[in-house]
Amino acid sequence: MVNLCLDDYEAVIFDLDGSLVDSMWMWEAIDQEYLTGFGITPPKTLQQDIGGRSFIETAQYFKERFGIKDSIEKIGDDWNKMAWDKYTNEVPLKDGAFSFIKACIAKGLKLGIASSNSTELIEQVLGSHNIKDMFGSIKSGTEVLKGKPAPDVYLEVSNELSVAPEKCLVFEDLVDGIKAGKSAGMTVIAVSDDYSRHSDDAKKDLSDYYIEDYNDIVLE
Template sequence: MLKAPQGLMPFAFKAAIFDFDGTLALSGDVWNEVDHIFLSRREIPWTPDLAAELSSRGFIDGAAYVIERYGLHETPEAIVEEWNGLAAELYKKNVRVRPGATEYIRALRRQGFPVALATTNGLEILGSLAPQFVPEDLFDVVVYGQEVARNKNYPDIYLETARRLEIEPWGCIVFEDILPGIVSAQRAGMSACAVRTGDPTQPLEELIATADLYLESWEAIQLPG
């Protein structure tokens, strides 16, 4: 494994695929708050392992997990609608893109490298970040979790993103902050760069041991003048 920014500028791959939550924006606190509110409405105590369980799952899959775990008599669709409403408001108020992230993405585009977003998040939530962050303006391709069959425990979203980019998987690098994403990207035949979030619950040692590259912060990458 190489410690970034080695291999990230000048770019050593054909295309870059980025996760959003944690990787490009520190939004973990928002999702913890969503979980707290959601569970408190049902008088269920929150436990810190819930975030890890939901981090790689899509919304419907995550809702199905919550229904089974807590014995809820609700539909996944109703839970997702509640999550979306809570998260969209909190994203608008509290979520900011990490320093240096968009600068790096724009630098890649200026040099002719295709860039894509592959996120389990949804359009409704990320749309609340405009005009600060508009995915369709920043990326050549955007793939949301609901557009593929399985969550980030599987390589589906990365393979679909590469397909839309028209780049072979081996030519792609994936930037992720969660271990299932790193492993699934590698299973897809891609290189994977682990991105540190500063969240004390992030399994940093395991991420560093597993990933092909490791990035402390976006600002560590030396961009061309």
């Protein structure tokens, strides 16, 4: 359990996949389906190799590593099409996330999204849960060229929210994302996710707090 005083912060910034929504299982399936379509067997380390990269960086990685002849734009478009239905109908919020978001709003905190995903899919999944309008800033991997662990996406969100980094609380599920939040000068809570369970020790060491889900947060 984590005792948390929201009065210490002015903004809460969420990573999306694996942190706010339970979607990491889906991306592994899409990557496998996508590469199989080219007759390529995905390497077992693929998910670890691309963890934290922005949407554009991941597309570039696929193009270069696997010799995909399609343009970066087409690769991204294909992924968006494959993910659209799943984000609309199959991806839930993390346990306790909605109640925590409501508590933040009740305290007057500003909310933001700092994700490596595409803008289209971020807005689609937030819209499917009727929470898109709750976020004052949404930055994606298609808008910020340097992906995590670079702090850029978090600093972009805090700047748009007009909140100093030291007054921002971040929720992240991956090691590179935690490093990005800490490099931005923010307080970081690591979120458990089955996809990144292998790196739990590192996540706990790098972050300020660790939770299994948002029900672990006790508001003071």
